[in-house]
Amino acid sequence: MADLKKLGEFGLIDRFRSRLHTRSPRVKTGIGDDCAVFTTQTGTIQLISTDALVESVHFDLKTISAAQLGRKVLAANVSDIAAMGGKPYLAMISLGLPQSTPVKFLDELYTGLETACQAYRIELAGGDTVASPKHLFINICILGEARRNRVFTRTGAQPGDQILVTGTPGDSSLGLRLLQSKKKKSIALTKHVRHLTQRHLEPSPRLDEARLLARSKLRLTSMIDVSDGLVQDLTHLCTPGRLGAVLYEAHLPRSQALESICKKMGYSSLDYILSGGEDYELLFTLKKEDAKKIRRLFLKAHTPVSLIGEVTSSPGKIILEGENGGRRNLKPSVGFNHFKGNHRQ
Amino acid sequence: MADLKKLGEFGLIDRFRSRLHTRSPRVKTGIGDDCAVFTTQTGTIQLISTDALVESVHFDLKTISAAQLGRKVLAANVSDIAAMGGKPYLAMISLGLPQSTPVKFLDELYTGLETACQAYRIELAGGDTVASPKHLFINICILGEARRNRVFTRTGAQPGDQILVTGTPGDSSLGLRLLQSKKKKSIALTKHVRHLTQRHLEPSPRLDEARLLARSKLRLTSMIDVSDGLVQDLTHLCTPGRLGAVLYEAHLPRSQALESICKKMGYSSLDYILSGGEDYELLFTLKKEDAKKIRRLFLKAHTPVSLIGEVTSSPGKIILEGENGGRRNLKPSVGFNHFKGNHRQ
Numbered sequence: 001m002a003d004l005k006k007l008g009e010f011g012l013i014d015r016f017r018s019r020l021h022t023r024s025p026r027v028k029t030g031i032g033d034d035c036a037v038f039t040t041q042t043g044t045i046q047l048i049s050t051d052a053l054v055e056s057v058h059f060d061l062k063t064i065s066a067a068q069l070g071r072k073v074l075a076a077n078v079s080d081i082a083a084m085g086g087k088p089y090l091a092m093i094s095l096g097l098p099q100s101t102p103v104k105f106l107d108e109l110y111t112g113l114e115t116a117c118q119a120y121r122i123e124l125a126g127g128d129t130v131a132s133p134k135h136l137f138i139n140i141c142i143l144g145e146a147r148r149n150r151v152f153t154r155t156g157a158q159p160g161d162q163i164l165v166t167g168t169p170g171d172s173s174l175g176l177r178l179l180q181s182k183k184k185k186s187i188a189l190t191k192h193v194r195h196l197t198q199r200h201l202e203p204s205p206r207l208d209e210a211r212l213l214a215r216s217k218l219r220l221t222s223m224i225d226v227s228d229g230l231v232q233d234l235t236h237l238c239t240p241g242r243l244g245a246v247l248y249e250a251h252l253p254r255s256q257a258l259e260s261i262c263k264k265m266g267y268s269s270l271d272y273i274l275s276g277g278e279d280y281e282l283l284f285t286l287k288k289e290d291a292k293k294i295r296r297l298f299l300k301a302h303t304p305v306s307l308i309g310e311v312t313s314s315p316g317k318i319i320l321e322g323e324n325g326g327r328r329n330l331k332p333s334v335g336f337n338h339f340k341g342n343h344r345q
Numbered sequence: 346m347a348d349l350k351k352l353g354e355f356g357l358i359d360r361f362r363s364r365l366h367t368r369s370p371r372v373k374t375g376i377g378d379d380c381a382v383f384t385t386q387t388g389t390i391q392l393i394s395t396d397a398l399v400e401s402v403h404f405d406l407k408t409i410s411a412a413q414l415g416r417k418v419l420a421a422n423v424s425d426i427a428a429m430g431g432k433p434y435l436a437m438i439s440l441g442l443p444q445s446t447p448v449k450f451l452d453e454l455y456t457g458l459e460t461a462c463q464a465y466r467i468e469l470a471g472g473d474t475v476a477s478p479k480h481l482f483i484n485i486c487i488l489g490e491a492r493r494n495r496v497f498t499r500t501g502a503q504p505g506d507q508i509l510v511t512g513t514p515g516d517s518s519l520g521l522r523l524l525q526s527k528k529k530k531s532i533a534l535t536k537h538v539r540h541l542t543q544r545h546l547e548p549s550p551r552l553d554e555a556r557l558l559a560r561s562k563l564r565l566t567s568m569i570d571v572s573d574g575l576v577q578d579l580t581h582l583c584t585p586g587r588l589g590a591v592l593y594e595a596h597l598p599r600s601q602a603l604e605s606i607c608k609k610m611g612y613s614s615l616d617y618i619l620s621g622g623e624d625y626e627l628l629f630t631l632k633k634e635d636a637k638k639i640r641r642l643f644l645k646a647h648t649p650v651s652l653i654g655e656v657t658s659s660p661g662k663i664i665l666e667g668e669n670g671g672r673r674n675l676k677p678s679v680g681f682n683h684f685k686g687n688h689r690q
Contacts, residue, residue, distance in 0.1 A: 027435070027468045036470035038435060040490070044385045050486055052439040052475045090372070090383060094397040094484045123372045125381035130397045134479045139439045141395055141486035145385070 034083040034224060035144070037151055045151060047144040049080035055135040063179040066105045068201045069138075070112020076227065077142040078120050079205035079280040083225035085152040085214035086144035088207075090123045094139040096132030120207060150214040152223035152284065154236045161221050161285040163237075163245060163309040164294060166206050168255035169230045170269065173276030174262070175200030192257035203280045208301050210282060216297055223284035229275040231318055231330050233283055237311075244317035247274075247309040247330070274320075274330065285311055379428040379569060380489070382496055390496060392489040394425035400480040408524040411450045413546045415457020418483050421572065423465050424550035424625040426489035428570035430497040430559035433552075435468045439484040441477030465552060495559040497568035497629065499581045506566050506630040508582075508590060508654040509639060511551050513600035514575045515614065518621030519607070520545030537602035548625045554646050555627060561642055568629035574620040576663055576675050578628055582656075589662035592619075592654040592675070619665075619675065630656055 027038045035047040053059060053073055064072070074091065081088040093113065097106070117124050122142070175196035205225070213220055222237045231247075238245050252273050262269035286294065291307055298305045312319075318330040372383045380392040398404060398418055409417070419436065426433040438458065442451070462469050467487070520541035550570070558565060567582045576592075583590050597618050607614035631639065636652055643650045657664075663675040 027470050036435075036437070038468070038470060040385045040389045040391070044389075046385070048435070048437055048470065048486075048488070050437040050439050050471070050473050050484070052441055052473045052482075052484060054441055054475055054477050056478055057476045090381075090393070092381070092393055092395040092486055094395050096397055096399055096482060123383070125372050125383060125393065126395070128395050128397045128484075130399055131402045132399050132480065132482070133401055135477065137397075137441060137477070137482060139395070139397060139473075139484040139486075141393075141437055141484075143393070 034080040034154070035086070037084070037146070037153075045086075045146045045148055047081050047084055047086040047146055047151070048141065049077060049144075050139060050141040051077050051080070052137060052139040054137045057135075060180075061136075063176075064201055065112075066108035067112035067115070070109040070114075071116040071202060072112075073138050073140055074113055074116035074120070074122070074142075075203050075205050075280065076278070077140045078116075078122070078207055079203075079225040079227065081142060081144035082205050082207045082210035083152070083223055083282065084144075084146060085150050085210050085220075085223065086146035087211060088120055088122050088142050088144040090125050090143040091117070092125060092141045093127035094137075094141075095127065095129045096135075096137040096139075097129065098132055098134060098136060101136060120205075147214055152213070152220055154222055154224050155239050156221040157237050157239065157243060157285040157311045158221060159243065159311050159313040160288055161311040162288055162291040162307055163234070163247070163283070163285055163311060164291070164305055164307050165226065165230065165253065165281055165283045166209055166298070166303055166305050167279065167281040168253045168258065168273075168304070169226050169279040169281050170258055170272035170274075170276040171196050171199040171255050172203060172278045172280075173200070173229075174258055174267070174272045176278075177267075178261070192260050195255070195257040196261060200278065203278060205280045206282045206303070209298065209303050209305075212297055212301055213282075213284070218290045218293060218297065219287040221285045221287065223282060226279040226281045226283050227277060229277045230279075230283065231274045232277075234318060235316075237283065237285055238316070238318070241315050244312045244314035244319070245309050246312055246319045246321055246327075248321050250323045251306055251308050253304060253306040253308070379425040379499070380431070382429070382491070382498075390431075390491045390493055392426050392429055392431040392491055392496070393486065394422060394489075395484065395486040396422050396425070397482060397484040399482045402480075405525075406481075408521075409546055410457075411453035412457035412460070414483075415454040415459075416461040417457075417546065417548060418485055419458055419461035419465070419467070419487075420548050420550050420625065421623070422485045422487040423461075423467070423552055424548075424570040424572065426487060427550050427552045427555035428497070428568055428627065429489075429491060430495050430555050430565075430568065431489035431491035432556060433465055433467050433487050433489040435470050435488040436462070437470060437486045438472035439482075439486075440472065440474045441480075441482040442474065443477055443479060443481060446481060465550075492559055497555075497558070497565050499567055499569050500584050501566040502582050502584065502588060502630040502656045503566060504588065504656050504658040505633055506656040507633055507636040507652055508579070508592070508628070508630055508656060509636070509650055509652050510571065510575065510598065510626055510628045511554055511643070511648055511650050512624065512626040513598045513603065513618075513649070514571050514624040514626050515603055515617035515619075515621040516541050516544040516600050517548060517623045517625075518545070518574075519603055519612070519617045521623075522612075523606070537605050540600070540602040541606060545623065548623060550625045551627045551648070554643065554648050554650075557642055557646055558627075558629070563635045563638060563642065564632040566630045566632065568627060571624040571626045571628050572622060574622045575624075575628065576619045577622075579663060580661075582628065582630055583661070583663070586660050589657045589659035589664070590654050591657055591664045591666055591672075593666050595668045596651055596653050598649065598651040598653070 380394040
């Protein structure tokens with residue numbers, strides 16, 4: 001019999017998708033994108049997404065504070081709405097609490113949630129609070145609205161489209177490694193270390209940038225947020241079985257902090273950039289002619305954006321073109337998979 | 346320091362409510378009702394609710410099948426939408442799965458969800474599937490729509506309003522007791538036993554009845570679904586600290602099955618009726634003059650409805666008027682409280 005380990009998260013999603021029938025013409029995009037897209041009776045475009053985070057699977061209370069956790073869980077959900085070009089406005093929260101949870105912890109968690117709700121102008125409208133025998137869990141369901149014809153999905157890229165990414169992916173997962181390091185005490189709390197751990201503990205979803213893209217006339221063909229790792233998330237944009245991509249190693253954005261710490265610790269910076277997770281950067285594809293207009297657009301938001309590759313017609317192939325011109329195949333499965341236990345957390 | 350046991354679920358909700366600020370004029374009803382009520386940009390009335398169910402807190406896989414669990418978890422959420430007079434149309438599901446979960450179990454769970462989605466015409470638009478170290482959990486977030494000015498909240502009852510309930514509360518919790526009974530083998534699987542266990546395992550939310558009420562011109566002043574027990578849920582309609590209620594023992598609806606099994610087993614049928622849970626019946630208050638019109642309305646739906654009491658101006662007092670005219674105070678806290686561990690499950 002099939003088991004969860006073999007199936008993995010994406011196998012499971014495919015299995016469920018095949019069993020569930022979309023019936024309503026109101027649901028435009030169902031299972032398999034960052035959000036589901038649907039319309040209300042009067043036709044406004046709504047986005048909805050849900051994310052569950054479980055103690056000791058997704059977070060460790062030894063490395064993240066309650067307030068940080070509250071802010072981060074909301075940021076991750078806001079990022080799903082941003083990834084489709086929308087604007088979040090309402091969230092529902094479910095908490096599963098072991099009986100031993102200190103009320104002080106909950107107060108701080110709610111303070112974190114409240115801070116994030118204020119920052120992103122989201123209403124925390126309700127939820128459910130239940131007992132959980134062993135592990136704390138948090139589920140957020142978030143709603144957003146989008147402009148008609150400006151909902152960016154994962155499907156739509158064509159060969160020749162340019163691949164772009166905001167910020168510097170990899171920082172968050174390296175930050176986590178530093179937080180988890182047993183030799184932590186020997187790592188000086190330098191500016192770089194602080195930058196990287198901060199990127200992990202207090203990520204900023206690219207909401208303003210997503211709104212800039214949605215309001216622009218740029219011909220975006222697909223978008224996703226980098227939550228499972230750059231290569232893993234890129235495979236979702238390369239309509240499975242139909243498209244591939246080439247990434248230019250020389251153009252991959254690297255933060256000074258990542259370069260410096262990887263050098264010092266003997267880590268491969270490329271590994272972190274390609275397969276780190278939880279960066280909440282925007283990864284998107286754009287018609288070639290529009291690629292040069294993007295920098296001007298993003299100057300307004302003071303956000304770095306890098307053109308890192310191109311969509312190809314080689315099904316399922318993600319190629320890394322090295323600085324010396326060599327090419328190598330990247331495995332698309334290096335990303336995050338809860339059931340195979342290879343998530344860095 | 347305050348702890349969860351002392352605070353209880355409702356104490357926690359109050360604590361969170363006081364920390365969270367409603368900012369948006371779009372949110373009409375926030376934390377504390379069956380659903381949150383908000384409007385879209387174009388003004389349609391939306392309802393949203395979320396419920397988390399945790400293995401060995403809310404369900405026991407020894408007494409409920411995966412398909413039944415799938416149907417029941419959706420039914421419980423549909424009931425929240427019904428309780429406010431709305432019509433559900435979309436659900437998001439999060440699953441937390443121990444690595445040992447058999448894929449067959451998940452297939453059956455999804456079959457149950459799919460059956461319920463078809464029955465209630467709901468689109469399962471997406472969700473999240475994550476690993477959970479020990480216990481399975483399910484979170485559903487459900488969306489519905491309601492007619493303008495026909496959203497029934499928990500607040501609005503006035504002294505003199507009549508209290509009505511659909512169906513026969515208590516059956517579900519007695520059904521659960523039978524399922525859990527160690528002497529199960531000695532209980533013959535009679536028609537009555539089957540009826541009661543069925544009421545627990547396969548509850549039917551009163552969606553059609555709620556729609557009838559919303560479309561009628563009856564002056565409903567408040568409504569809730571009976572999920573935590575009749576008395577517990579009634580206290581929510583008696584605006585805390587302002588109103589009370591008198592219940593007429595002789596008018597409390599009792600199923601033949603409940604009467605017969607309680608007699609046979611030596612249980613108090615009144616206890617089950619007053620403090621059972623998970624009945625998903627509608628409990629509502631109505632202007633006195635409209636009370637007689639209700640039976641005619643519900644004849645259409647073939648649903649029994651009983652006038653069981655009256656709202657009073659005695660703050661916090663829920664009085665049971667006995668068949669012999671005696672009156673006794675009911676404790677409003679006999680219902681469900683996860684953190685005090687007195688939930689029957």
